Amino acid sequence: KQEVTQIPAALSVPEGENLVLNCSFTDSAIYNLQWFRQDPGKGLTSLLLIQSSQREQTSGRLNASLDKSSGRSTLYIAASQPGDSATYLCAATNYGGATNKLIFGTGTLLAVQP
């Protein structure tokens, strides 16, 4: 059974700092690994999707990497801004079944201090 873990649960950094959020998964037989952002009281916004055949994906100041052999993914945020403050969740899509079934981590709450 796939389990997805995100450590730390919370992180506070000063504005301008580069930072890395971590995501670990126990079953490497995944189709993809997705990173989402969630603002308080809101739904999730998809940030990046890394397919199992890819090593990384980039969007603006965000870069996500995937290492299936070690069961790890990282989300790198460059030059952090207060507007980046949110909860970041990762989710793995496993092989099997006929649905885009995601297994979510519990998220990392990021606070970027001005």
Next chain:
Amino acid sequence: DGGITQSPKYLFRKEGQNVTLSCEQNLNHDAMYWYRQDPGQGLRLIYYSQIVNDFQKGDIAEGYSVSREKKESFPLTVTSAQKNPTAFYLCASSIEAGRYNSPLHFGNGTRLTVT
């Protein structure tokens, strides 16, 4: 603008009452999903639907029911059989359920409180 609309944003009910949460999408997506989010836990899948008039149980379907009579709509009913209904409920959609590399699009959620 295309997107997913969930209503209402906040919902309060007395224990023992059934309640229905609305989810409408205009993205022309085939697949729709209901997730539940609790503090300190990841999102958990309640039900999903790949096409109209078809739906499947997710990991925590007990005490919930759904319908998919139209492509755009996927309402969730929280019944009195659900033991811990107070939670944040999120609806999502994707182009096709079988396209594993299509990202999910989420609505803004409904916070249900049952007392």
